[in-house]
Amino acid sequence: xxxxxxxxxxxxxxxxANHLTDQVIQxxxxxxxxxxxxxxxxxxTEVCHKVTQYSKLYRSDTSSTVWGHxxxxxPPLYAAFVNGVAVSS
Numbered sequence: 001x002x003x004x005x006x007x008x009x010x011x012x013x014x015x016x017a018n019h020l021t022d023q024v025i026q027x028x029x030x031x032x033x034x035x036x037x038x039x040x041x042x043x044x045t046e047v048c049h050k051v052t053q054y055s056k057l058y059r060s061d062t063s064s065t066v067w068g069h070x071x072x073x074x075p076p077l078y079a080a081f082v083n084g085v086a087v088s089s
Contacts, residue, residue: 035087036067038086038087039067039083039086039087040067040068040086041086042085042086042087042088042089043067043068043069043086044068045086045089047085047089048082048085048086048089051081051082051085052066052069052072052082055074055078055079055081055082056074058074058075058078059074059075060075062075062076063075063076063079064076064079064080065079066079066082066083067082067083067086068086
């Protein structure tokens, strides 16, 4: 028996651009740009600075980009956390 989340993931995994209308694609592009803009603005907040400093404690062999910090990378979980804080700051 598959969970609701697993079922939803299967449906999403099966989608491709041919399943989407032009309106959905355009709105999605606008939302992505909005998220990037808000996230980059949020990198300058005090709370984002604090979580970035805290996350520097963690290192791994795999790393991901932290928005607004050239050459600074974190393990994917912490990079996602810092970038998420930036978006919501």
